[in-house]
Amino acid sequence: MADLETHMSPFTAQTPATQTPTTLTIDGDAVTAEKTFDVINPATGETFATAPETTVEHVDAAFDAAARAFPDWRADEDARRATLRAMADAVDAAAGAVAPVLTAEQGKPLSESQRELRTAALWLRYYADLEREREVIRDDRDALVEVVRRPLGPVAAIAPWNFPITIGVAKVAPALRAGNTVVWKPSPFTPLSTLMLGEALRAVAPAGVLNVITGGGEIGAAMTAHPLTRKISFTGSTATGKKIAAAASADLKRLTLELGGNDAAIVLDDADPGRVAERLFATAFSNSGQVCVAPKRVYAARSVLPALVDALAERARAAKVGDGADPATELGPINNAPQRDRVAELVADALARGAVAAAGGKAIEGPGYFFEPTILTGVGDGVRIVDEEQFGPALPVIAFDDVEDALARANASTFGLGGSVWSGDADRATAVAARLESGMSWVNTHTALSAGQPFAGVKWSGLGVEGGLWGLDGFTDIKLIHRAR
Ligand code: NDP
DSSP states (O other): OHHHHHHSOOOOOOOOGGGOOOOEEETTEEEOOSOEEEEEETTTTEEEEEEEOOOHHHHHHHHHHHHHHHHHHHHOHHHHHHHHHHHHHHHHHHHHHHHHHHHHHHOOOHHHHHHHHHHHHHHHHHHHHOOOOOEEEEESSSEEEEEEEEEOSEEEEEOOSSSHHHHHHHHHHHHHHHTOEEEEEOOTTSOHHHHHHHHHHHTTSOTTTEEEOOOOTTHHHHHHHOTTOOEEEEESOHHHHHHHHHHHHTTTOEEEEEOOOOEEEEEOTTSOHHHHHHHHHHHHHGGGGOOTTSEEEEEEETTTHHHHHHHHHHHHHHOOBOOTTSTTOSBOOOSSHHHHHHHHHHHHHHHHTTOEEEEOOSBOOSSSOOBOOEEEESOOTTSHHHHSOOOSSEEEEEEESOHHHHHHHHHSSSOOSEEEEEOSOHHHHHHHHTTSOSSEEEESOSOOOOTTSOEEOOGGGEESEESHHHHHHTTEEEEEEEEEO
């Protein structure tokens, strides 16, 4: 604790309240709301701005606008590509103003907010430029048979609070490119940066093509149950994902769910503990651990475990925790009080059950939702922090003696998002990684993502795929055209 306090930044953010937006984007217009809700800066625990509280009438207006815009938007692919490129330019132009607001409402370091906006522009350009080959499956004397992809209609895009912009744009970009129109809702914990992008994109996207609304309570449910919604693309918790799947079933709305994860990292006995610790720390503690596809439990060969834990603990103690607006900050706060309390509860439970904190172990006192970067040992399966998704800056390291046993324990989870294997022998590691029950497996790295790769989860980690052509196809239905000759 003493170590961490010295690393806490005394810097206080100049919260950019005066620049924050106050309007929804519906049918290309700035729309105000009668009521607002508070937005808290997690570095101070204080309200720094308010956001418009969408009503069910706003939801109706947004989907009506999206449905009206759909026929023209789906009709001209070249225009869609050009608009996506213009949207990318608009995101770049707005990034300087949006990034500090993203840091103020989310907590992450300003450099990471800037990177998040650059990544959003990159996704828009990627989908603007992506080529899809014509799919002729038969061309002979008797028939020309072709498979074409058709857009679905208005899409409900619902994003969480860990990466409000990149997760939102990773839905918006392929949905629009495929010819759909979108109603986009960020989490009420992080509404402002998305509202600002809505304002920036109003001038670029035709009216009704991209609508942005904010609010909590029944708004998300109203979007998923709306009769005009043809597809729901959701990222968030598994519990909410199941509710959304139930809501979609009544109308057979198409569905992509990117849900939680509890990724295992398996460190083999020939791995270099120092090198592994550096990369594991970078991926497990990025965004203060609030990443769906981050290492969340480490299974280490007993012979390398002591050196690995020492190196991880040293790295955790050296991490500079503070307000994301301070350029020196490496790890910001946890985004919200319920999430901070959940992480604290899971760590306290592990300690009460015999775990040892090699670094950290508790929340940092004072304003804001800060938590000590925590490395736990002496913990095993059956303890909540190993079995559940902690989604915060705390990492359990568990010993194993037999690789088969480690693999079985890694796979004994309802989750199946990502996973990794670390070794001096990449072939040996790849053979193990291929047997992980996960949508994505990495060797000697973790969370290596790009717009062109499939982002997929198995079991309770998701349904459907984002990214690349797979993600584009997720916003279409297949249609067969068979021409007899
Ligand atoms: P939720 O899944 O509850 O919320 C995510 C989004 O879904 C928000 O925009 C939320 O808005 C909306 N939402 C909630 N209920 C419904 C509904 N019935 N229909 C439609 N939309 C809905 O996540 P939390 O913020 O509560 O976080 C809880 C846990 O989720 C975390 O501890 C973490 O484990 C996990 N999580 C996983 C993420 C990931 O990337 N996979 C990201 C964030 C969290 P509103 O609250 O206004 O309804």
